[in-house]
Amino acid sequence: MTLTKLILALCCLTIFSAKAQQTISAKIIDSTKHEPIPFVTISIDDKTGTISNDKGEFNLTINRPISTSDSLYISCMGYEQKTFAIQNFTESTITLNAKNIDLSEVFITNKNYTLDEILDKVKEGLKINYDFGYAKRKLFYRESYYTQMLKTDVKIEKTTIPEFNQAFVDSIITSVPKNTDQHTEVLGELYGQVKASQPQKMEILKASRLYDKQTEITLENYEKRFNEIIRKHVKRDSYFKIKSGWFGTKEEIDSTFFGDNQEQKETAEFIEKKKEQEAKRQENFLKWKKSTAHNLENANFLNEDSDLNFIKKSRRYEFEMLDFVYFNNEFVYTISFKPKRSADFEGTLYINTQDFAIVRVDYKNVKPLRKFGLLGISMKEYLKEGTIIFQKNAKDKYTLKYADETNGQQVGIKRPLKIIEKNKNVKGRRKQNELAADIHFIVRNIDKKELIIFESTPISETEFNDFTEVADVIPTYLPAYDPEFWKGYNIIEPNTAIKNFKIIETSN
Template sequence: MKPILIYFKSIIIAIILFTLSYSYGQETFSSRLLDSKTEEPIAFATIQFNYKTGVISNDNGEFNITIKRDVNATDSLMISCLGYEEKRIPLINFDNSNIYLKPKTVDLSEVLVTNKNYTIDEILDKIEEGLYTNYDFGYAKRKLFFRASKYIHMDKRYVDLEESTIPEINQHFVDSLIQIIPESIDNHTEILGELYGEITRGKPQKMEILKASRLFDKSTEVDLNNYAERLNGILKKHIKRDSYFKIKSGWFSVKQDIDTTLFDENQEKTVSKPLLAEQNKRDSIQKLNFLPEKKTMIHQFENNNFIDDDNDLNFIHKSRRYEFEITDYAYIDDMFVYVITFEPKRREDFAGTMYVNTEDFAVVRVDYNNVESLSDFSLLGISSKKYLKKGTIIFRKNNNEKYVLKYRDETLGEQFGIKRPLKIVEKNKNVRGRRKQNEIKAEIHFIGRNIEKTELVVFETDIITASDYTNFKEKVLVTPTHLSQYDPEFWKGYNIIEPNKALKDFKVLDTEN
């Protein structure tokens, strides 16, 4: 027995020593980037450790970078951003205070000696010519961080119960059901991983998910399930096994058969086994679907840009529909760029600014936003309005001297509503002389907003071969870690884009208080 205890003791000591040495050999540096003149936050700046690995500041100028070894006197952070002077920050005495960047002025004559004085039409032609030669579409491994956030806010939740032949289904019951539906719902998915495959749009991809999390409130599902069980009990008491429902809203109607398992006398005795089996089935489907769903989503997002002619960001491929103006010159990543603004002439959707390399006419960055609603639908009490689409796309050169995606973010906003009458009638053809059994009649009115914000940071892009892609084996069964509130420790030691305030403030409310 004694040797076994000594053996386990040695293992524990080894684990403790390893943990201590690992934590001692890494350090995290946090700060916020501000404009030295305006004190406005500087978003999407690049923060590199010794010109190597690095991160990007978020839309509030914040960043967090972890160095996985002890720093020394020669270590520093190199901070660069379009339109600002590059700044070197030694790490030996780093104090996490705000960092101020000076706006960079560019000498126009210095820009013009690098190239002839092209007209805006000539520049646009050269941009379009270079779309399929300046950018890399070949096989690559992209180490990336992906974040998708969804926010739903209900501005109006109202059901006026006009008639009910079932006493338990009254206005009070309906109001209580509506109250458990949260006024605001948000969830966030974060993934750190490596994506393998051709960058070209639509090509198959493989992915290794290194770590993933989901922030969402599971309690709403439980509350809704409880109400569903309560409602089933009411229906079982008042409706007939061989009846059917006629559901009508305005001119539209549909027939719905009644689920006969509602009347199974043994259901209550065996309910735990089917529920457990169903839960296990959902968990298995989630494990099987998470990886393929997310890698497809990420690949589509990295290609959803102005390069493809089949895209609503059409200001390059349909440039004649826009007004362009060279408004300034800037310097970024050792290259001079034209600063070109664009806006629609007539009915196009987007305005923005693009930054174009004066040497090869590659668009290295574009900021865009819609100027009109992208769609506005309203018919028979159902409405939908896509009112927001804005984002930023940033490219950088890889080892092939071609441009690959470095950062992309996009925010989509939609307003939806429904205001319609609803009537549910229980009918039974086997009851002589009276087919209609029960009836519920109501007016429903819901108005809500849906915001989706997606961010993608590509830290490294390494060229690979087709055989590298073929030989890579995926781990299929991957599920994210569920978090009920933002946990800064979850990503500690990983270099990701700093979360925004909404994500940091995420916390499931304690319903027991």
């Protein structure tokens, strides 16, 4: 081969490779309101694709040569579908028009059912409309955890320990991070029955963890931070016993938050259990993420143990017919629900007018789901909201397409605190000085989970049993958001918090 021919061949290969992978990014907005449209389905030739995030943004990578016949479909409930030729796609913003519904079209093949009749048919179809069999699901799972310290008050009532004064305590409080967040992302394939509590197998293709190791709010980090501060400021030959019954640690300085006897034992067991849980999450990443992804997959009205009971316990809710919308080329009832008596949620159901399957539900709690308060420690689950979207698979049954769930907790600690100084070289009672204070901490945690299933392929039980799970992928640690990490992969476009994540270097 001559040099000219070799150069020509390499140029052709480069051009072919460039066209063999194409990335499409855009934002989808309402043509009238000019507001982002979340959860829009973006698909290639109406088969595979992704979904837009809550800001209407999406990023779709096509890993094959693009032909002139390839089309990009943009579809969303209540909007007219749009189609683009992929080869000529250059849009950065896509506008969708609301679709007007002609009610005469709806009732051509469907009688005018009452609201109660529709709900009865929904219940009848729960076992036949949805696929609970074995399947391989190619998925992307993201979990974001946000922590915000709302109150960190420590008021000293009395102190005879020179180092432990109000200024010193305030400096400790200031050093504790007030806001932290961390994000875990997993691309993989989940094998098993699409049903709660059924064993699953998983192959993780790629994963990342985006967080700051130094400011991660864990028991071990607080122990480490506290003991570093004590060692730095206390130079005398003493050790300290700290009583609050909250949490504990024991170091050379003997800084322990334990009470006495049974309280000490129970608190110690609690601390060790928390440490073990944190260690397991780090060490057994595959098992942990397989479980969380499968739990989110089943966190819906099909699961008898779910809090989302607005179908199976419909008598607790008040329903109202709102409208009709167009979704995946079919008409859909839009029905709102809210608590009638002691129920917890309000939201909107989208029900197919032909088979009465729920194809989407948006929900949000209307009151705290759980409350707890004892001995100055309180906990309140104040938030649970989300969106669930189903689509049909190759067996013409509905399977999960997308799930988004946000949970919020608020934990408060309001207790007296006592620090007792002792000296190891003094015989007898050894009690020398003490500090008495009141502490009042309030922390808010928000856990946001997202799951998109790109493909759900039915498999046999034999295929499931023959698949061998190998736990050989651990998440890549990212100290800052890196847009190159997921380049070439289809994921849910990250939100602003993830894109802006960056560890801020601080000096000790």
